[in-house]
Amino acid sequence: MPTYRRTTARRRYQWPELQLNIWLITVLAGSGTCLGIFAWFMAVQTQLKLGIPWLFPFMTVCGALGVIFCLIILILAAQRFLLPGIIIIGSFLLFTLWLTGLIETGLQLYGAQANVNSNCQNFVSNMPFSGNTVEALAWLTQNNICNCWKAAFAFELVNTVFYFWMMVMSWQVHRDAS
Numbered sequence: 001m002p003t004y005r006r007t008t009a010r011r012r013y014q015w016p017e018l019q020l021n022i023w024l025i026t027v028l029a030g031s032g033t034c035l036g037i038f039a040w041f042m043a044v045q046t047q048l049k050l051g052i053p054w055l056f057p058f059m060t061v062c063g064a065l066g067v068i069f070c071l072i073i074l075i076l077a078a079q080r081f082l083l084p085g086i087i088i089i090g091s092f093l094l095f096t097l098w099l100t101g102l103i104e105t106g107l108q109l110y111g112a113q114a115n116v117n118s119n120c121q122n123f124v125s126n127m128p129f130s131g132n133t134v135e136a137l138a139w140l141t142q143n144n145i146c147n148c149w150k151a152a153f154a155f156e157l158v159n160t161v162f163y164f165w166m167m168v169m170s171w172q173v174h175r176d177a178s
Contacts, residue, residue, distance in 0.1 A: 013084060013177050015077070019169060027162050028070045030155040034101075035063025037152045044145070055108065059101045059152070062094070066159065069094060084174035088167055095163035102156040109153050120146035 038059040045052045069090050076082040108114045124146050129139040 013082065013173050015082060015173055016169070020073075020077070023162055023166055023169070024070055024073060027066055027159055027166075030159040030162070031063045031066025031070065033063075033155050034059055034152055034159070035067065037148045038063065040148070041145075053108075055101065055104045058097075059105070059156070062097045062101050065097070066094060084170040084177075087170040088174075091163045091166040091170065095160060095167065098156055098160040098163060102153070102160050105149075105153050105156055109149055116146070116149050120149070 038056045042052050042056045042060065045056065072090075073082065073087065076086070109116045120142075124139065124142045127139070129136040
């Protein structure tokens with residue numbers, strides 16, 4: 001009696017390497033930057049014995065998830081097992097999380113009630129200190145906090161757009177393989 005061997009053909013997906021590499025570098029940089037900024041914000045709030053707004057741990061987790069997602073993509077790509085379905089689902093989840101963080105950061109930075117940007121203009125940018133004084137050191141720290149808010153908002157915007165781009169790119173890869 002002959003033995004039949006069942007073989008399954010593995011579907012090959014052709015990912016645009018340059019776009020994937022640009023995406024990975026950008027999202028990894030944005031995720032790492034936001035992870036660091038919001039973790040530092042939490043450390044500052046703790047040092048000042050102030051409450052920690054929900055945005056800070058939320059964006060710290062989003063940054064960590066973004067880094068982990070990039071590492072998973074690198075591992076799957078190295079094993080030639082980068083499936084569009086996995087990337088679409090992961091990108092959609094992270095897109096939703098980053099969009100939530102972007103909206104809240106925008107409200108805190110430019111909103112009517114919290115308006116961090118206006119406070120930075122009034123109390124930091126328009127009142128520079130210099131010299132070897134405690135006031136100058138305090139001003140530098142405040143200026144750093146203001147710049148971190150702006151950088152976090154910019155990287156959140158970029159990462160949100162890039163996660164949407166990855167969903168579109170994954171769908172195209174899936175469609176081309178069919």
